[in-house]
Amino acid sequence: MASLVPCPNCGRRPKEEFTIKGAALSRPAAGADAADWFDYVYLRDNPRGAYEEYWHHTSGCRRWLVVSRDTQTHEVAACRDAADGSRLEERA
């Protein structure tokens, strides 16, 4: 019936405004091992609990977000713009 996602740019919006891509993984570097690429392209965890996903606010600000949500309770713990710092730091 409803589920609200706290977009850091637009505030709380219904899930219908978003497109979900799936697990928020770091793209391997160009020359990375084939195994890393297989992990990135095909292999997914299926945790019961905290999970980070890419959501696109398609019918809003059109920004890609990283949504940290609990797969069991649907609780959204955090939601940040995918271009914001922490990802870059992660890779550094």
Next chain:
Amino acid sequence: MSEFRPTHRPALGTKQTVSSAALRLSPLPEGTIIHVLAQPGEQDVVSFLGRFTKSPAHAVRPVSPGQWFIVHDEPMPHQEMKSLFATLEPRATGVDQSHGRVRIRIEGKMASRALSKGTAIDLDPSVFPIGQSAVTLIGHIAAHITRVGSEAFEIIVLRGFAESLWDDLARMSLEFS
């Protein structure tokens, strides 16, 4: 065919204004809409853009982080727009969306009630005051909403969806008309 003068056909040209004591729905003239995309890290782009607007009230409308619409009722001549785009660089890029987007006005004391049939955003003036903009779904169609008066909103929608959104808005307004 240099003597030929192309004629403009408004997307909502066949739509009649819906009007009642509680609500009025009307197509706005297809003037100018410029999509401004700022270079990352630019500060205070709004006041920078403000210098280029003709009609001061609500002419610069936020779209998303680093993006705005500049809106005029009148079309802007090609050369004028080109030089405006040149002035914006390098701080921002201008993209002409005067034909890509269509504006609709909805006003009256039931305007926000009618819009709430489509959008999940809270349109209460305490939360969504005059001058505030948001991109949101209205029913199945994404649109940009700005509160331009205490009981008046302007909607900017993709041209291809304009007729469909108009029909939806007219349906949503039916009980107040």
Next chain:
Amino acid sequence: MTSYRLPKGGLIDRQAPLSFTFDGTPLQGLAGDSLASALLANGQLLVGRSFKYHRPRGILTAGAAEPNALVTIGRGGRTEPNTRATMQELYEGLEAQSQNRWPSLNFDVGALNGLLSPFLGAGFYYKTFMWPAPLWEKLYEPFIRRAAGLGKASYEADPDAYEKSWAHCDLLVIGAGPTGLAAALTAGRAGARVILVDEGSLPGGSLLFDTATIDGKAAADFARDASGELQSMPNLRVMMRTTAFGWYDGNVFGAVERVQKHVRDPVNHVPVERLWRIVARQALLATGAEERPLVFGGNDRPGVMMASAMRAYLNRYGVAPGKATAIFTMNDSGYALARDLEAAGVDVVAIVDSRPSAGVEYHGKARLVREAVVCGTKGRKTISAIEVYRDGRKETIAIDALAMAGGGSPIIHLACHRGGKPVWSPEKAAFLAPEGLKDLAVAGAVAATTGLAACLGEGAAKAQAIVKDLGLSCPPVAIPNVDGDEGADPGRPLWSIPGVKGKAFVDFQNDVNLKDIGLAVREGYSHVELAKRYTTSGMATDQGKLSNVNAIGLIAKARGVSPAEVGTTTFRPFYTPVSFGALTGAHTGHHFQPVRKSPLHDWAKKHGAVFVETGLWYRSSWFPRTGERTWRESVEREVLNVRKNAGLCDVSMLGKIEISGRDAAEFLNRVYCNAFLKLPVGRARYGLMLREDGMIYDDGTTSRLEENRFFMTTTTAYAAGVMNHLEFCAQALWPDLEVRLASITDQWAQMAIAGPKARTILQKVVDEDISDAAFPFLAAKEVSLFGGALHGCLFRISFSGELAYELAVPAGYGESVADALMEAGKDHGIMPYGVETLSVLRIEKGHVTHNEINGTVVPADLGFGKMVSATKPDFIGKAMLQREGLAAPDRPQLVGVVPFNPEQSFRTGSHILAKGAAATLENDQGYVTSSAYSPHIGSTIALALVKNGPDRHGEEVVVWNGLYGESTPARLCNPVFFDPQNERLHV
């Protein structure tokens, strides 16, 4: 006929009679009646037949939990089966039909099921399945289907409108009883944005039948005045006839408002039902408690009613349940009913109290039987006597109506919708809402608080706390002074009753009785979830509102444990049934999905286009002319004309994206598999975009209009997807690149002008020189038109294989420019053409679309292997494209196919078999992806993905289609059927 309207009293308008019919019999009620109260006022105690045993059933409750009095309202497309008579407001002309009876309510053949009841006990469905299978289809299923049923849905379309809406508030109060009213008043006066919802037609809840006075006012008057004050507050919205049916993530509540379900002729510009999604910062549940039935023999006989319901009919509707009533109670509430009945002049024959003493004094005329129970009832279609069991002895007492008061179960459903489990409270003897709920509080009877004064106080106090949490100041709350508060002692639950005689129902709607519960426990299904499914208790449309807690109590008793140990089944939305109409809302018919119209839609229309829906777009398929009998004739004419003269096709729906910024070229270089970094300004290039797994995602041309400004086109189908993908790349993968993306699909009307005469025609409207020397193949630039009157973009690109251009002009001028081109080309034979012709032209040239780019192909499969850059350090799909299997020689690859006999044809989707090979999976060589009749070749031509295809040109194969039983000898060939040297492109 024993129930009747009292001469005075009630919140009904005695001056406003309303006519209605029940099973065709004309009856009369009053404004303010529910259908149930009006039926009772007419002495209609028997209103339906039960689900399984077809037992006569009457009206049990006065509210949402009603399991028995389900009727069909209305006729034709407005037929509404399974309507609870207790919730349906009476209106002039209402037509109600009883359900699940044949031939009539009074004489129902199905009642014979009662004789079969030994075979219909718990688990009978499962046991039946184990009998000989052939009997199931022929005997049991038809029998069960005919016998067990509810109302019948109409097959006619619903003529009414429905819609959805959002609402927002600081505080949502659910339930406008005493607790909810007190809460809404408190929060409203403090200035909070409050929404108060209640499923009834009048605010007040139990105040509507309570005889207490509040601040000297009758309870009902207090409710009226309170709601008047609430309605006058601008920050407060009172939504009556609105059921909050679910609590969802983000503190959103689903509610359905019955806007016009209480009128005979709904006005058509207002919806009949509205589905609300209410976003609440805080919510207060003030839903009260449900009175539990007592499980004694024959507790389902018409004339047996919940005590609170009897009180509601008496005080709110002025209806007496009978002339000689009895009350069976396990708490003090039975005495308030006795007092009210006697005050209204209705005889109370006996009060049967299970307790040794009561918490209130009783001075009425009824015989008081303490430490006793009702163990059975007598009567045929209505009750005529009760059997009272005391000290091992049974006594029969003649009565015509019986009230049962089994204690209250808090209505905690909504509080449990987000996964929280109810908590059994031994002190309150009730299941309470889960603890520690976020942003949802409970107050009043739903928190097992008893007594009017306590509920009013708790509602106000909880609201005050919430208002303070919200950061508003709250004026001091004045607690009203209550006189005549019963302060009802909740009593101890009476799960099982000694001496039960006959069927004692636990779940009325699904005909589950005491013995079924016992059987389930004995047969090992004592887990609450198993017992529910084994017995079907709680599985009817009422979802066990009256039965679940009793079933748990009985299981607990049978297992010798506490109800806490048994636990509850899961509470899920919806609290009460919600119509499909409300859930669908306005998205039907014309509003089912948006229509996306090209700026050239009306241009195509005036040229007679036949449109086809592609996604949300309406595209012109072909343009029939007088005398053409089939679409093929029109398409052949259009194809030949493009190759001979020129054609104009609307390609506005191609996705268009402007890409700018310092790193725009680098960005494109990473999203396409081929090179873009060095594309010169003023040039267009065909690009292939891969997915990260190496398969082709989309294709299109991208032109460099300025050093840092590109104009990308995508396919129509993937336009939105490509934009999302590019934004992902720009924002999530490479936020360090300085690139900006703007969708410009709708800004431009884009038309393809194709054919040998294209340049001559176009030059008449374009100011710049577009000769081959000045504007060669793959040139792209901004142009001015009509002597500078308009500006657009021109691209020399070709999907047809002819000399061709795509011209983009501002959308609002699209039609005018198309008109000008048609005028300019009039003498050169220009004609409009549609997507069918576009398709034939591109198949003749072996150009691919998403028919070929179907998610399984890599560039080499389509002959684009050399396009893939070997030198770029990175691009999307590069790593996975290196996989060995993707370079295997026997991958299905692009090839042309033609039938040997030009008279023969074959279909897209057909499979390719080697000549003489059997049609088996292992012999499958590939499949046809696109096919068309080519007027140039004079036969069907096709593109196919075939193993080793490029090496097999000339090979004879069979095109096989098992669905149509077709087998066509054919030859594999070069996929470019027309002008393989591309000479026509470069003229």
